[in-house]
Amino acid sequence: MNAADFLDVVNATLRLSTPLILAALAGLYSERSGIVDIGLEGKMLAAAFSAAVIAALTGSAWLGLLGGIAASLVMAMIHGYASISLRGNQVVSGVAINFVASGLTAFFGQAWFGEGGRTPQLPMTARFGEIDFPGAQAVADVPVLGLVYSHFISGHNLLVYFAFLAVPATWWVVQRTRFGLRLRAVGENPAAVDTAGISVAWMRYRALMLTGLLCGVAGTYLSIAQSAAFTRDMTAGQGYIALAALIFAKWKPWPVLWTCLLFGFLDALSIRLQGVVVPGIGAVPVQAIQALPYILTMILLAGFIGKAIPPRAGGMPYVKER
């Protein structure tokens, strides 16, 4: 693997792990508040669609972003209504949201644009383009630092930077703020939060809003930053990979970053190894590499590498009066 390949893989890793990071952090807020969320996939998909549609109609990436976030928020609030207000089964609600999102996006896409659920190709102006930092070209040849600056730091689109900043931000919110304290508490023992005079439902709704917001950005990234249109089921299971990453990261922000980078790297690798024939071994079984994130997470779940202990109140509706 020569230098060019290396740069290429590193950048691909950054590109591919961005949506995972955003989605996994989204899941972090929800699950830390005690709401299990396997609907990340659906929320991302809805966001990707609505972002692409609105960007196509208005020609503005920013309006697209808003549209994406809005769609995702709606989904998040449905999940909230079902699992917080109505104390429904959170997994079932998540599953439902994934189906509805996958169905509605394809349905409306087909009906409105008649391209097999695909939205119109977006011009550069209606997308989040890559940003070249000042002097990136100049220092490009300066060994190491300049190289890193010009090839890795510079030259990504806004949402990538957002994702990577969201990690420390989330850590800070969860660990250092009142909201974070209450978030952690409500995920561990809602009754304690309630008797402390804090509304459990409102806390959880707010957590889900953040989930909606981040999933919205993640979806938007897929359709109008990473690519230039929405295509049917374009999340292709990334919502689930993000969920896996969240578990693998034991519901903690920094580990989420590392895990997502790892999973993103595996993806980048599997794409590049597609059809590559390694002398001796023969064709690389790409499927194996693609399956790796799941296998790794399963091994963790099985408690062979550390134990993933989820928030204690997770998945259980908060019921005062039996």
Place this chain on the structure above:
Amino acid sequence: MSSPIPAGPDRKASGDGISAATAEKPKALARPAPDKLPAWADYALLPLINVVAAFVVSGLAVLMVGANPLEAVKIMVFGALGYGEGVGFTLFYTTNFIFAGLAVAVAYHSGLFNIGAEGQAYVGGLGATFVALALDHFLPWYATVPIALVAACVFGAAWAFIPAWLQARRGSHIVITTIMFNFLANALMVWLLVNYFIQPGTMDPASRPFTEGASIPKLGGLFSLFGADLGAAPLNLCIFLALIAAVFVYVLIWRTKLGYEMRTVGLNPTAAVYAGISTSRIIIITMLISGALAGLLALNPVIGDQQRLQLNFVNGAGFVGIAVALMGRNHPVGICLAALLFGMLYQGGAELAFDMPQVSREMILVIQGLVILFAGALEHMFRPGLTRAVNMISTPQRRRMVEAGEASR
């Protein structure tokens, strides 16, 4: 993450159903109020209301794209039941959904949420295919199919075993693991089909077509006796297999000691331990049965219809099973009815695409999702109102309940 949590036929408990994921130790059932809905309302009226709600919402979506929902329903119903071949296809899909629904329901009674039916069916198809490819030249169908049937069950069960084992012995949440096993199943099957089954020179990754030696008789002939023409509908004997499976599940859950133990584990794992029931044993057995039922599903499309192993032949049926089970309240009868409804949706929806191009087949996915939403997650939305309404009608019934309460005084 430890032993699974109640999520049995008493759907109140379903709130905890998933905390299998998470609960440190089993929690008591969360019950907003003693359930006072009479059975007929609980098992017939409520599901009906939920479905209607799902349809209404989807109807709005149809309106949004400038189509007439009622027109759409007309076309769907005709496409599904209007003529022989339509009926044939409807029942063909129904067969798949019965298997899937039963698979989900069986797991559900032990407090397990098996989202992996899709993958288990996929791998089940692999088992059936091995048998078919090996024997179709030598044995008649009635000899091959039973063996294929067993193979499908075994493979499906095997694919369910690992998540089951992880849940039972390692406390890994079965929802997460089964989701992942769907992806693994997909990776595995793609790899096998692309590298091993694909016919040299051909374009699509699929096994070679089976001969007559591995086929399941279609029911066209049978129906023609009653003057119905199924046309080329792939409806085959599997539908009877599905009905047998439904009876089997009923007997298993409510008429056997194993079923009793499964329900105990599902509703109160701690009580199960006290009663000398090994929860991990029950979890594994349950998932094996569930996986086997899912595996059976494969017979219908693979041997009954396409007569070869194709990519993604399950094509969502495993997930439909979730909707079917929820709507059918995890009872075989309810499941058969719900499966029929979805069979009609799938066939009718296909027809819709011929006559109403702007309403694409994804509509069904939407309806499916909404049914899961209303019948599953939002089930408490209509319940209180309905309960009030029903009790207004039948007050004596309510009084009896209160007396039950005061009785001890």
Place this chain on the structure above:
Amino acid sequence: AEVSPAVIYDIGGKHDKSFNESAFAGEEQFKKDTGIGYHEFEIQNPSQYDQALRNFARRGYQPIIAIGFSQAQALEKVSKEFPKIQFGIVDATVDAPNVRSLVFREEEGSYLVGMLAALKSETGKIGFVGGMDIPLIRKFACGYVQGAKAVNPKIEIFQNMVGTTGDAWNDPVKGGELAKSQLSRGADVIYTAAGASGLGAMQAAADAKKYSIGVDSNQDDLHPGSVLTSMVKHVDTAIYSANMDMKDGKWTGGAKVLGLKENGVGYTSDQYNKDVLTADMKSKADEAKAKIISGEIKVHDYTADNSCPM
């Protein structure tokens, strides 16, 4: 025979900006010229192949044209069930008297665009992004390579396939990733034969201010100035003439192999790519085209022996 055409698109959907869309264009053209409407259906899952064919056949439509090799097996069955109905299939051969098989010499068209790519390339590196890894697509790749090498024997050609399943036709993100990786390795012209996934690849090339080559339909208008040309596969004309033959009672079954000679394949040059496709590039390509037609240049067909000489 009475003509009431029907077309069954493959899973990619009729607006895949590729061969389904080309078929759509053909039907539209026929409708415009003759005023005879047509019926269409988009396949969503495999068990619909037979269903759709029968559904149309039962309604007595003909010719019923199935787009895509995946429909071959179904058509084989159904064409026997309806011997009186005339069928057509694109990209596969089904030998039945009442089926017209329309197959194309993609290698010839690819050869030409391969040349153009090589002529355009400054880095001496070009790329190919295929959709599903199947002989048909290797056929594209092989022709492309032959053409490129003919211009510049030392040229380096990166080849990637998006995937091994049907999804590979519909994954622009992955298509884009592959293109990006080829670009970052120095390629400056990328030829895609990947259905909707190709869109991602062409997008990547456009974003990188490099060149791409479209496929099947004329995709020059996607990114004017970035799309060098398109290797068109005239499914539209093939379908158009099939309908016409039916209308004029000149319908014949059997296989029709459409190459440069039959104007079944070719490359585009129009107002969108006039700035990037220079006259001398065109003249070189047309020269080769003539030689191919005359048989002076033999372009190897991958599917003939499932191997590529280069």
Place this chain on the structure above:
Amino acid sequence: MSAVAGQGQGQGETSPPAIELVGIDKRFGPVHANRDINLRVEKGTIHGIVGENGAGKSTLMSILYGFYQADSGMIRVAGREVNIRSSDDAIDAGIGMVHQHFMLVEPFTVLENVMLGVEGGALLTRGIAKVRGELKRLEREYALEVDPDAVVGELPVGLQQRVEILKALYRGAETLILDEPTGVLTPAEADHLFRILAQLKAQGKTVILITHKLREIMAITDAVSVMRRGEIVSTVATRETTPEQLAEAMVGRRVLLRVNKAPAHPGRELLSVENLTFRDSQGVTRLSDVSFGIRAGEIVGIAGVAGNGQSELLEVIAGIRAPSSGRIAVAGQETAGTGRALLPAELRGCGLAHVPEDRHRMGLVTAFEENENAILGYHRDPAYGGGPFLSRNAVRDDARKRIEQYDIRPPNCRLKTANFSGGNQQKIVLAREMERDPQVLLVGQPTRGVDIGAIEFIHRQLIAMRDAGKAILVVSVELDEVRALSDRILVMFDGRIVGERMPDADEQEIGLLMAGMDSKAAA
């Protein structure tokens, strides 16, 4: 207008009551937990509330604290009507509560638990500093030592309770509610708690103390209210009443704490436990070197403060948990020791029956019909159907018989078990376990949450079994019950048996043992 009401109140009296509840009413579905409650709690006093399990004490206090909403009624604090919709309102009104089941976030530190809800600003840093200071002060004032940085989940219950009290005080509570605070405490810890309460009273704060234990009421309260079946049946000044009067008011008629029973005639040893040790999954030793035996025709009672290993003892003997070491024999057959410890199912085969401490968690599947619960654990019995099958008729006929014999109400074997009252649920369990005429019967909390009528019935049943020559092990947190039932009393403390006494032994002495101090050492 509430202000006006307040003044109206204020005039005349020296100072308005700290708390005044007017016409509070609360239902949980069919349960009428509180019926038209009227209660005055004077400022600067300790006000006791006694009542049986299920009388409605916790519910009433939870309403005052805004955890539940009353269906009707009014609350006045310091004479002013307040509308308490949530715990938040209660806290603002200066009310603090220590719940029967602690409301703590176990993975959090003491600090975090205390500041939860009163962080003082959107950022934690400033709040943390403030809380530290406050905790120091409170520690000095009330002798409430506890390490602010300790993780609550790792603290002993006694300290966890302190954290709860600190939470309330930190929120500036003027009125402090404690719901059965001593249930989990050793007498020593309880004494410390009472000193703290006295201190609070001295500071002019008001305390509401909920308990079943008349001794505690007499010891430190100024006034006491008695609840029965959701109603307040009387409120009196403590010095003007006697335990007997209170007990009578509580249960509505004279209690006979002594169950009249003939002297035991112990036969051969049916249950023997030797050097039993049990370590839990965390490796904590729950039982260390426990040895005792029970002979046919005797009842042995285990006295001890909850959480000293009684539960584990029952579960290990019953085969629910495997012992780490030691030997157990039932009716002469070894069930744990050299070989694999037998499992619950096998133990039933050996003639061991077990009435678990917590019927909701373990003894019953509340979502089952009554008849299904009537066979729980015995469902494999061929009597209920051949081979793999389960015969509904067999099961239901059987259930109806039990309902008959044990007077379970309502007499409907198809009714969902959750809809039976606690007492009747307990009868369902007892019926199931006693009917199979076991050699050894383990009984945990035989009458927890059970009304007086049922208590007598259950006690009589147990005695009858004893006289029928069975060996019975009774575990109860109610010392009185243990003394009433047992022929011998073993006192457990910290996982070991610290002494054996006769039921007529001096109560103080047993209490000391329960607190882990040897009577001589104490003397």
